[in-house]
Amino acid sequence: MSIAPLPERIRPTDLHEVVGQRHILGENKILNRIINSGRISNMIFYGPPGTGKTTVANIIAKKANKSFYKLNATNASLSDVKEVISSTDTLMGLNGVLLYLDEIQNFNKKQQQSLLEYIENGRITLIASTTENPYHYIYKAILSRSTVFEFKPINKDDVIWGLKRGLKIIKEECNNKIILEEEALDYIGEVSGGDLRKALNGLEVAIFSTLPNSNGEIYVDLNIARDSTQGKILNYDKFGDSHYDVLSAFQKSIRGSDVDASLHYLGRLIESGDLISICRRLLVIASEDIGLAYPNAITIVKSCVDSAMQLGLPEGRIPLAQGVILLATSPKSNSVVTSIDKVIADLKNKDVGDIPIHLKDSHYSGAESLGRGIGYKYPHSYKNNYVKQQYLPDNIKNSVYYYPGDNKMEKQFYNYIRELKENSKE
Template identity: 50%
Template sequence: MKQPLAYRMRPANIDEVVGQSHLVGKNKIIRRMVDAKMLSSMILYGPPGIGKTSIASAIAGSTNSAFRQLNAATDTKKDLQIVVEEAKFSGQVVLLLDEVHRLDKPKQDFLLPHLENGQVILIGATTENPYISINPAIRSRTQVFELKPLTIADITIALKRALADEKRGLGKDKIIVEEDALLHFARSTMGDLRGALNALELAVLSTKADDDGTITITLAIAEECVQKKALVHDKDGDAHYDVISAFQKSIRGSDVDAAMHYLARLLEAGELLIACRRLMVCAYEDIGLGNPQAVARTVLAVQAAEKLGLPEARIPLANAVVDLALSPKSNSAYLAMDSALADVRAGKSGAIPDSLRDAHYSGASKLGRGIGYQYPHDFPDHWVKQQYLPDSLKRKHYYEPAATGKYEQALASQMNKRFNKDV
C-alpha cells in the first residue's frame, strides 16, 4: 500500500524542515544540537500538522540515529521496552512519543532512567501546554520548545517541493497546479501542512489526466478537495483558550475589528456556547456600569443567539460585540466585590450592628435586635443617615466609581451626596 504524500515528504534532515526558523534556523537551538551531535530530550508543542513529527525525524536523519515513533496513549510499556533494548544495542535511539501528555505513571517510571543516561532521546509531541498538562518529572528532564503555526509562504514551499520531488513526491507525473489553486491549498488549511499535502494528493489522484497525460488542478478542484477546513482549534488545547482570551481582551481594549475576528474564529469552530458565555462575562466584567444598557442588550442578544443557533446566531452576537467594544468601560463594581471578598476571606467581618439584625421573632427586642433602625422610606428622598457596616469596617470604602459614562458619573454624584463614611 502506497504511503500518503504527507508521510513520504517528511524531512530526511534538518535542512528540509519547513518553517520553525526560531528553532532550526542558523545558530538556533535545535540546529545547534544537531550540528554538535549533542542531542537532549525535548517536548515540542503546538497545533496539529505544523511539523512536530517532521522535526523529530529530521533530527534522527541528521544525526544518523535510530528513529522510532510511539503513542503515549495507545502503545504499551512493552513497546517502550523494545525501544530501550534497541537503544542499549545501538547506543542511542531518538524516540518520538506522540501525545506525550497522556503518558501514565508506569510508563513514565520505566522511561525516566533511560532519559537520564541518554540512551533514549525523547522528543515528546503534544498539542497541549506542557507546563499545564505534562508531569513535572518528565518536564524537568526535557527542554520545552513551542512550534509556531506555518505561514502560507511556508506551506507553499512545501507544496512546490512535493510537486517537484520525483522520488518521494509527485514529480514523476505531469501536473499543473494553477496559482490560485496552489494558494487555496496553502491558505485554506489554516497552517496545517499535513492537511495541505493530503488535499493536494487527493486532487491529483482524483483528477483525470488530459490526452497528453497532464493533470491540471484548478481552483474549483482545490476547493472540492479541501472542503471546509475547521480552524486549528482544539477544545481542550491552547488554541481554544488563546482565542477566548484574545476575544475578551479585544473587547476590553475597544478594538471592534479584532473582537469581530475572534468571534468569527469561535463561531467557525462551532463554539457558539463559549462565545455566548464569554460575551456575558465581558458585558458585566469590562463594561459594567460604564454602559448598563449595553449589558442588558448583550443578555438579550445571547438569549436570541441561543434560540436561533448557527448560522443566524452570528447576527445578534455581532451586534453585541460592536456595542460592547465601543462602549465606555468600567470594572468598578466587580473590583468592589473582590475587595469585599478579600476582607471576608481574611476574617475582617465584625459583628452586624444590632439595629440591622433580624427582629421578627419573639424576644428579639430583649436582645436589642432591630432597636434604633430607621426605615429609609419614611424620610425625604428615601434616605437617612445611619451605620450599616460593622464597627470594625465602618470607614471601609469598597466602591470607587469610574469616570467613564454618564450613568456611573450619576452614581458617583449620588454616592458623594448621600454617603458619609463617618457615620
C-alpha cells in the same frame, strides 16, 4: 507495492529543508544550536499538526547518532515503552536511544511517571510532542526535566514553498506533465491553515484524481483544488486548549474595543458550533468589562443571548453579532469585578468581625431583648431617603471597595451619593 504519502516522501532530512519555525530553527536560534551541538537533552515539542515536530525529531536523532524509536501515546502502552528501553542493552542502543513519544497528553499520570526513571538515569532521551498546552497536560516532573519548544502554524508563503517542493517530487516520479494553476496553488496554501501535511495531502489528491487530457497533461485548476481539499478546517477543539485561547482572544478584543477582532473571534466560535461558550462569555463581559459604564448593556446582551439560544445556529449568529458589536463599542469599566473581588479577598484573609447589631434581623419574638435592630435608622424616614449610619462590621468599618470607573455614568451616580453624604445630618 504501496507508496508512502507525499508528506513522508518529502520529509526533510536536514534543518535547512524544514519549512517554517525560524524562531527556533533559524541560524543561531536555540533549537538549531542544540541540534548542531550534538548534545541532545529531553524536549517537549508543542504545536498544531503538520508543523514539523516529527520531522525535527528525526533530524535530531540522525544528528545525535542515536537509535530512533517513535511511539504514539494514543495507542501505545507501557509495555511498548519497556520494549524500547530494553534496546538500550543491545548493540542498537550503543550510542543511546531517542524515544519520540507523539501525543504524550494521552498518557495518564502513572504512565508519564513511569518514564521518569529512564529519563533520569539517561537510558533514553525523550522528545515528546503534543498539540495541547504541555503546562496543562504533562506531568510536572517531566516538564522540569525537559525544554519546551513551541512550533507555530506555518505561514502561507512557507506552505506554498513546501507545496512547490512536493510538486517537483511528484513530477520526477510521474511520466505525465503536470500543470498546476497559480490560483489552485494559492488556494491549497490558504486553506491548509498552516498545516503543511494537510496541504501536501490535498496536492496529491488533486493531481492523482485528475485524468490526463489528450496531450497527456494533468491540469489542476482552482475547482479541482477546491474539491480536493474540502475547504479550510479551523484549528479549534472545544475540549482542548484552543477553546480557551479563542475565548480569551474574544474577550480581550471586546475589552480592548476592537470591534473587528471581536467579530473575527466570534466567527471562529460560531464556526465551531460552540454556542454555549459564546453566550456565557458575552454575559460575563457585559458586567466584567462594561459594567456600570453602560448599565443597560447586560439587559440588551441578555436579550441577544436568549434570541440566539432560541434560534440556534446559523440564525443565532445575527443577535450574537449584535451583542458583540454593542459590547465592543460601549464605554468600559471594570469597577464591578474589582469591587467584589476586594470584598472576597477580605473575607478570605481578614477577621472582618460580626454584623453590626442594629442591622441584624429583628422580626421575631425576643429579638429586642437580644438588642437586635435597636438603633437602626430607616433611611426612607429621612430627607432624600438617606441617613448616616454604620453598615460594615467594626473590624472593617472604614474599608472602601468601590471606586467609580472613569466614565460619565459612574461619575454621575457616585457624585450623587457623595453629595448626599456631604449634605446629610447625623
